Every structure is written in C-alpha cells, then in structure tokens.
Amino acid sequence: MSIIQLNQVSRHFTKGRQKVEVLSDLDLEIEEGDFLALMGPSGSGKTTLLNLIGGLDQPTAGSVEVAGRQLVGLSSRKLAQWRSRNIGFIFQFYNLLPILSARRNVELPLLLTRLGGRQRRRNADVALAIVGLADRAGHKPGELSGGQQQRVAIARAIVADPRILVCDEPTGDLDRETADEILDLLELLNREHGKTIIMVTHDPKAATHARRTLHLDKGSLVREAA
Amino acid sequence: MLGQIFQITLLNLRNLPSRLGSSSVIVVGIGGVVTVLVAILAMAAGFSATLNRAGAPDRAIVLRGGSSSAELSSTIDLQRSQYVATLDGVRLASGELYTVTDIPKRATLLPSNVVIRGVEQSAFEVRPELRIVEGRNFTTGRNELIAGRGASAQFLGIDLGATVELRQSEWTVVGIFESGGSAYESELWADLATAQSAFRRFSLISSMRVLLEGPGAIESVRGEFENNPAVDLSITSEEEFFRNQSEFLTTLITGFGYGVALIMAVGAMFAALNTMYAAVSIRTVEIATLRALGFGSAPVVISVLVESVALALIGGLLGAAVAWFGFNGYTVSTLNQGSFSQVAFDFAVSPDILITGIIWALTLGLAGGLFPALQAARMPITRALRGD
Incomplete structure (x- = not known):
C-alpha cells in the first residue's frame, strides 16, 4: 500500500526574470515501510523533492498525497499541523536547539500534543533509549559529539511516532564509522518500528543501507536501483 | 495555540542570556527615552503643581x-x-x-x-x-x-x-x-x-x-469693580491667577519633553528594530526548525514580539527608576514668565507620568519587534533551514 504518491509534480523557482525548473512532471510512489535513498548530483532536485514530501514546500503543478492527505492547496497552518503528526525530520546539521538539553530537544514535537509534562518527558526518555542515549538526556548539544547529536535528532524525529522519516543528508557531517552507526539505527527504525524512510544522500555507501535507491538528474527520475 | 506561544516565548527568553550584549541595546535605548521623558514631564508637573498649590478656592x-x-x-x-x-x-x-x-x-x-x-x-x-x-x-x-x-x-x-x-x-x-x-x-x-x-x-x-x-463672592466684587470703572481694579481667583502663570511654561516644558522624547524614541526604535532583526537572523535556522516540526507562524510572531516588549519593559522600568531616584523631589528654580521672578520647585514624578513612560516603552518595543517578527514568520521554511 503506497503511503506517498506524487503525480506529474513540477516545481520551478524564479530568479529575477529567469525560471529555474527544479522538478518536472515527476511521478513517484513509495510503499509504507519502504526505506528509499534519493541520489543525484547537486541541483538535481533531491532536497526539493524531499521538501515536497515533508510538506515544507508546495509544487508548482501536480499532486502530492502523503499519508492519505492531499498536501497541495493546504494552508501553512494545516500543513504545520499535518507535519507535526506525520513527519519526522532529520537534518544534516542536526538542527538541535543549543540551549536545551537532549531530553528537552526530543520533547519539542510533543509540545504540540495534548500530553502532560510528565508523559512528555517519559516518551522523550524512551526515544533517547531507542537511539542509545538514555544516559545523555541531561546533556546539551554542545556537550555531545556529532554522532550523538544526530542520534538526539533522530530521537526527536521519532518521539511523536510519525509514519514517515524524512532525512536530508543525515550522515553528511559525520565520519565513516559514526555514519554507519546512524545508518544502522535508521535501518533498525525501518525494520523494527516500521518507519517509512526517505533519505537524500550523496554517499553511495549510505544508500546501500536503503531498500531501494532512486537517482534524480535535472529534476527527473533517471533510474532505480534495487 | 496558547501553549505553542508560551513554549516558543519561553525558549526565546531563555535564549536571552546568550544575546546579552545586543539585547541591552534595546534596554538602554528605551530606558534613556523613558528617563528623559519622565524627567521632563516631572519638571513640568512640578512647576505647575508649585504654582497651583499657592491658589486657594x-x-x-x-x-x-x-x-x-x-x-x-x-x-x-x-x-x-x-x-x-x-x-x-x-x-x-x-x-x-x-x-x-x-x-x-x-x-x-x-x-x-x-x-x-x-x-x-x-x-x-x-x-x-x-x-x-x-x-x-x-x-x-x-x-x-x-x-x-x-x-x-x-x-x-x-x-x-x-x-x-x-x-x-x-x-x-x-x-x-x-x-x-x-x-x-x-x-x-x-x-x-x-x-x-x-x-x-x-x-x-x-x-x-x-x-x-x-467662592461665589468673587462675582459680587467683580460686579462692584465693573459698576465703578473709576477704581480701575480687577479681581481674579488665586487658582486662576496661578494657573494662567503656569500655563505657558508648563506647555512649553511638556512640548519640549515630548519633542525630545520623540527624537530619542526614533533612535531607540531603530535600535530595537536592529536588535530584533539580529536576534531573528541569528536564530533563523532555529525558528525554521521549530516551524518544520509543526509550530505555527503566529506563535513565532507573538514570541518575537513578546521578547521585544519584555526587553522594552525592562528598559522602561529601568528608565522610570532612574528618573524616580534621580529626579523625584530634585529642587530647581526657573524664571516664571508670569511674575518675572524665580520660582523654586521640585520635580514631581507621579504615577501618571511613570505610566506614560512605560506606555512609551511598550509602544517602542512593539514597533521595534513587529517587522522582525513578521520576517521570521514569513520566511519560507526551506530557505530558512539553509540559514539564508
């Protein structure tokens, strides 16, 4: 059963008088529970595609249906609500709030729910345990290594139990060994917790952790590797 | 929505110590405006009160x-x-x-x-x-x-x-x-x-x-003078006499006070704008991350405004305190145009004047925070996440 369906999706940007076509007439279907790697050269439209799936951007044309919801035409308020329930974001540079502890960072998405403070902290601790950082809950991002910070970011992404994880170069800022640990963790979340994962990466080795890989070039899908 | 506003505002305020230098620009700038405004209004009020106190009904x-x-x-x-x-x-x-x-x-x-x-x-x-x-x-x-x-x-x-x-x-x-x-x-x-x-x-x-x-007897005496123009006398109630004497200088001082405060306020507002633009700019990625996670634009706008107003309020209270401790009861004298003589009077920092000063501070804080707040909320998330 497909959880993500894009039909005839185009996205262009305007720079001055110039129209830059980033995605053109793209069709894509992703099954629930899939782990998809998106690869391609810089400017091929990977991140734009990821932003459309994550509800951070709207296409110029076409339809984007994710987790049973047509995202095209939704107001920014409705999109924000939808994202908070359905998408977990993992960024290349972690995007943690430096003044908050790991636990408080992980707790952030739960502030948008009706959970009470104690339950929020309990859920945050569970998410931190899943990523192997139960003993670092009180540490601030500045006191953690890059790999640990990305684990905190992953805990934040899963704490509200979204169906889809959207990862933009999640290992782009990490050494090989740490990157492999993070990718193993993503695999675990896909395999054991049933999360659908879409991951943009430049790294062919990272892509091997995914179930399948899509290659983009000049805004179009060029080939698919199993 | 209220919960989101509260949480993001709390985050902003907890962030303040890391931006102590730039935040103090708002506090000092607006504090200065309030000090000057309160001091000058207190001068006008003190002068007016001194003259008006001399009058009895x-x-x-x-x-x-x-x-x-x-x-x-x-x-x-x-x-x-x-x-x-x-x-x-x-x-x-x-x-x-x-x-x-x-x-x-x-x-x-x-x-x-x-x-x-x-x-x-x-x-x-x-x-x-x-x-x-x-x-x-x-x-x-x-x-x-x-x-x-x-x-x-x-x-x-x-x-x-x-x-x-x-x-x-x-x-x-x-x-x-x-x-x-x-x-x-x-x-x-x-x-x-x-x-x-x-x-x-x-x-x-x-x-x-x-x-x-x-009090009604004044009309009787005035009538006597009018019926007997040869005596060439006039009668004025003491309250009116002193009110007339104080009116010119009080208006002049008050007008001057608001004029100076207005000029300073323009400067302070630009300082507030600058500081809040910088605050928003430093936290572009942070704000975009929160919005990506599902926090709405309105809480972001309100939280930036609350931060700006909170800083302005601190500035206003400090300014009012400086004016109170520095000027309340401070005795000076000036030439009373009505009597061509020096009148010694005390600066009178009243609650009304303090409230006026605080209202000015809050207005400046709101004005200084509004545009940066709107900018923070309107910036496309995808661009802001890149830190553009």
Whole structure:
C-alpha cells in the first residue's frame, strides 16, 4: 500500500526574470515501510523533492498525497499541523536547539500534543533509549559529539511516532564509522518500528543501507536501483 | 495555540542570556527615552503643581486694571485698598508690595530675580497654610526678612541669621517659612512699611490678597469693580491667577519633553528594530526548525514580539527608576514668565507620568519587534533551514 504518491509534480523557482525548473512532471510512489535513498548530483532536485514530501514546500503543478492527505492547496497552518503528526525530520546539521538539553530537544514535537509534562518527558526518555542515549538526556548539544547529536535528532524525529522519516543528508557531517552507526539505527527504525524512510544522500555507501535507491538528474527520475 | 506561544516565548527568553550584549541595546535605548521623558514631564508637573498649590478656592487677588496677570506692574494706592477692604463679600484683605531684586543662585552664582513681598499681619491670616519653621517672624519697622524654604535653598546668602544687602541697606534673615510647597516659598517677605520705604514706594502697594466670604463672592466684587470703572481694579481667583502663570511654561516644558522624547524614541526604535532583526537572523535556522516540526507562524510572531516588549519593559522600568531616584523631589528654580521672578520647585514624578513612560516603552518595543517578527514568520521554511 503506497503511503506517498506524487503525480506529474513540477516545481520551478524564479530568479529575477529567469525560471529555474527544479522538478518536472515527476511521478513517484513509495510503499509504507519502504526505506528509499534519493541520489543525484547537486541541483538535481533531491532536497526539493524531499521538501515536497515533508510538506515544507508546495509544487508548482501536480499532486502530492502523503499519508492519505492531499498536501497541495493546504494552508501553512494545516500543513504545520499535518507535519507535526506525520513527519519526522532529520537534518544534516542536526538542527538541535543549543540551549536545551537532549531530553528537552526530543520533547519539542510533543509540545504540540495534548500530553502532560510528565508523559512528555517519559516518551522523550524512551526515544533517547531507542537511539542509545538514555544516559545523555541531561546533556546539551554542545556537550555531545556529532554522532550523538544526530542520534538526539533522530530521537526527536521519532518521539511523536510519525509514519514517515524524512532525512536530508543525515550522515553528511559525520565520519565513516559514526555514519554507519546512524545508518544502522535508521535501518533498525525501518525494520523494527516500521518507519517509512526517505533519505537524500550523496554517499553511495549510505544508500546501500536503503531498500531501494532512486537517482534524480535535472529534476527527473533517471533510474532505480534495487 | 496558547501553549505553542508560551513554549516558543519561553525558549526565546531563555535564549536571552546568550544575546546579552545586543539585547541591552534595546534596554538602554528605551530606558534613556523613558528617563528623559519622565524627567521632563516631572519638571513640568512640578512647576505647575508649585504654582497651583499657592491658589486657594476662597482667595482672590486684586490688581490694578490692565495688570491682570502681573503683580509687578500693578500699583494700588491707599484709597483704593481701603475701598476694597470694605466691599461686601470680602472677609479679610491684605495689601502687599511686590518687587524683585537680584540675588545670585547658589548653583550658578548668576544673579536672578527674587520676589520681595512686603506684607502686614493680615497676609498671614489670609494664608493660614503659611508657617515659620525656623527662627521667628520679622519685626515691624526693622530691616528683617523671612525667607521661603525654596528661596533659602536656591539663593546665595539666604540663610537663617545671614545678612543680605538690598537697596543699599542691610537686611537680616530672621526666619524660614513653608507654605505647603507653593510658589510663596520662593519669596522673601518683609514688613510692608519698611519695604515701602526701602524701595521708595511710599503708600503704594502692588496687589491685595482677599479672603472671600465664599467662592461665589468673587462675582459680587467683580460686579462692584465693573459698576465703578473709576477704581480701575480687577479681581481674579488665586487658582486662576496661578494657573494662567503656569500655563505657558508648563506647555512649553511638556512640548519640549515630548519633542525630545520623540527624537530619542526614533533612535531607540531603530535600535530595537536592529536588535530584533539580529536576534531573528541569528536564530533563523532555529525558528525554521521549530516551524518544520509543526509550530505555527503566529506563535513565532507573538514570541518575537513578546521578547521585544519584555526587553522594552525592562528598559522602561529601568528608565522610570532612574528618573524616580534621580529626579523625584530634585529642587530647581526657573524664571516664571508670569511674575518675572524665580520660582523654586521640585520635580514631581507621579504615577501618571511613570505610566506614560512605560506606555512609551511598550509602544517602542512593539514597533521595534513587529517587522522582525513578521520576517521570521514569513520566511519560507526551506530557505530558512539553509540559514539564508
């Protein structure tokens, strides 16, 4: 059963008088529970595609249906609500709030729910345990290594139990060994917790952790590797 | 929604210590505006209050017609003063000589006009609020002065027991008086006959203070004067007389205060704008991350505004505190255009003035935070996540 369906999706940007076509007439279907790697050269439209799936951007044309919801035409308020329930974001540079502890960072998405403070902290601790950082809950991002910070970011992404994880170069800022640990963790979340994962990466080795890989070039899908 | 606003605002405020330097620009800038505004308004209020305090509802001042606002240019002879004292509605009358002399100010050592008021015993009965707080009253027929508390504080040599030279003769300060903080406290009082002799105003007085049977009696006396134009006298209630005297300078000081504060406010608002743009810019990625996670634009706008207003409020409170501790009760003197003499008065920082200052601070905070807040909320998330 497909959880993500894009039909005839185009996205262009305007720079001055110039129209830059980033995605053109793209069709894509992703099954629930899939782990998809998106690869391609810089400017091929990977991140734009990821932003459309994550509800951070709207296409110029076409339809984007994710987790049973047509995202095209939704107001920014409705999109924000939808994202908070359905998408977990993992960024290349972690995007943690430096003044908050790991636990408080992980707790952030739960502030948008009706959970009470104690339950929020309990859920945050569970998410931190899943990523192997139960003993670092009180540490601030500045006191953690890059790999640990990305684990905190992953805990934040899963704490509200979204169906889809959207990862933009999640290992782009990490050494090989740490990157492999993070990718193993993503695999675990896909395999054991049933999360659908879409991951943009430049790294062919990272892509091997995914179930399948899509290659983009000049805004179009060029080939698919199993 | 309220929960989101609260949470993001809390995050912003917890972030403040890391931006202490830039945040203090708002606090200091707006604090400065409030200090100046409150101080100048307190000056105007103090001056106005000092003059208005001298007025009593059942007291009026009689002057020569055409001198309705200045005792200095008014002259009343003995015959007229006796006529006024016998009018229906006049309970008690006090004929007074009003003249000015130069005495250096303690602060600047520059000569300034000081009122010398020649009075009889009735002057004290007409003004029951006046009391001698140090020394004693002057003795009739002797070159003795009693000085108002303000005059003693402001003018050189006006000390109890000191000798002052006026019109080539020596006068001794034998007492200090208070009159509820009114303009009379800026004057020097002497025996009427002795003053008339010293200032060569034989048998002439400048004005009369009359204690009326009641507030309505003033119309009766005014009617008498109008029916008898030959006496060429006018009567004004003391409250109106002092209100007229204070109006010009109070308006001038208030206008000046708002003018200066407005100019400073423009500067402070740009400082606030700059600081808040910087605050938003530093946290572009952070704000975008929160929005990506599902926090709405409105809580972001409101949280930035709350931060700006909170900083402005701190500035406003600091400014108000500086004005309160630095200026409230601070005594100065200035030339009263209405009487051509120096009036000593205290800056009066009232709750109303403090509230005005705080309202200015909050307005500046709102204005300074609005555009950065809108920018933070309107920036596309995808661009902001890249830190553009």
